[in-house]
Amino acid sequence: MKILIVDDTNTDRLLLKMYLSKLEHDVIEAVNGEQAIIQYIKDANELDLILMDVQMPEMGGFEAVSKIRSIQESRNLEWVPIIFLSASAEAEDIDEGIRAGGDDYLIKPIHQKVLSAKMLAMQRIADMRHRLILANNVLEAQASTDHLTGILNRRALETVLDREVARSKRFESAFSFALFDLDHFKRVNDNYGHDAGDFVLAEVVKRVSQGLRSDDALGRVGGEEFGVVIFNCVGKKARDACERYRQLVAEKPFIFNGIEIKTSISVGCVAFDIKTDSRESIYKKADVCLYEAKGAGRNRVVYQE
Numbered sequence: 001m002k003i004l005i006v007d008d009t010n011t012d013r014l015l016l017k018m019y020l021s022k023l024e025h026d027v028i029e030a031v032n033g034e035q036a037i038i039q040y041i042k043d044a045n046e047l048d049l050i051l052m053d054v055q056m057p058e059m060g061g062f063e064a065v066s067k068i069r070s071i072q073e074s075r076n077l078e079w080v081p082i083i084f085l086s087a088s089a090e091a092e093d094i095d096e097g098i099r100a101g102g103d104d105y106l107i108k109p110i111h112q113k114v115l116s117a118k119m120l121a122m123q124r125i126a127d128m129r130h131r132l133i134l135a136n137n138v139l140e141a142q143a144s145t146d147h148l149t150g151i152l153n154r155r156a157l158e159t160v161l162d163r164e165v166a167r168s169k170r171f172e173s174a175f176s177f178a179l180f181d182l183d184h185f186k187r188v189n190d191n192y193g194h195d196a197g198d199f200v201l202a203e204v205v206k207r208v209s210q211g212l213r214s215d216d217a218l219g220r221v222g223g224e225e226f227g228v229v230i231f232n233c234v235g236k237k238a239r240d241a242c243e244r245y246r247q248l249v250a251e252k253p254f255i256f257n258g259i260e261i262k263t264s265i266s267v268g269c270v271a272f273d274i275k276t277d278s279r280e281s282i283y284k285k286a287d288v289c290l291y292e293a294k295g296a297g298r299n300r301v302v303y304q305e
């Protein structure tokens, strides 16, 4: 485990460190409450346990833990178990410590057997937390992914767009948003079947992905409609990017079970206007451009500055 020991008494801290290191734990140290908070902010998502002395000059253990818990809450950081170590066995102190956000309370001097038993229990909790974090990451990835194509789903792309809108307004950075839709895609399904349609959708994504810059965000926003957030890019460069996506789809047919299937995309793209646009308005404008591209004959790009 990665353990933060907080104690102002050098000998106590060093003894504890020596003992925990022998048990093969990775130990970091802080000598008061203030330092503990700084270490916690730095290592929050890696820490498995905090051992916190109670009596310390400047900021004592109860205050430090109460601050750590509110930072954890406000910044949405991982929960870390905290055990107080104190010479006081008063019921009031134990009560105050647990209320401040501690999870356990050990009375000094701590018998080595008790400490190693506690570490065993904490290791079990740490293992369980790691499993939970992994499972959570998998769930989060699944919740933001479109299963057919493996790219972002609508909700996740809208989150990216929201973030970019906020960033653009704050730093006056430029970006464009494109919507594209497969042309006459209904015919692909009608002529070759739904499996062929699914195949073409996935292949279109692969081809367009080849034309994206690595940090641009591509998502599936509807059945055969996709969105791209094109970061730091407006004007001719954004139009060229969309033209690249269009060409990659149209340049050669897709081969499904030996059958050649031709398709193309129409693209509507707009530059974000820092003064007047919101996520909703840029989305609507891109949709209007896409509609124009369809109306003008499909397999083309309509870009609006």
Ligand SMILES: Nc1nc2c(ncn2[C@@H]2O[C@H](COP(=O)(O)OP(=O)(O)OP(=O)(O)O)[C@@H](O)[C@H]2O)c(=O)[nH]1
Binding pocket: 148, 181, 182, 183, 184, 185, 186, 187, 189, 193, 194, 195, 196, 197, 198, 201, 222, 223, 224, 294, 298
């Ligand atoms: N295979 C497959 N087809 C889908 C999926 N989602 C939507 N579609 C199909 O996409 C087609 C969309 O048809 P329309 O909205 O008429 O559009 P279109 O035929 O592409 O014509 P234009 O957009 O006007 O060029 C419908 O046949 C839908 O069933 C999907 O996940 N898989």
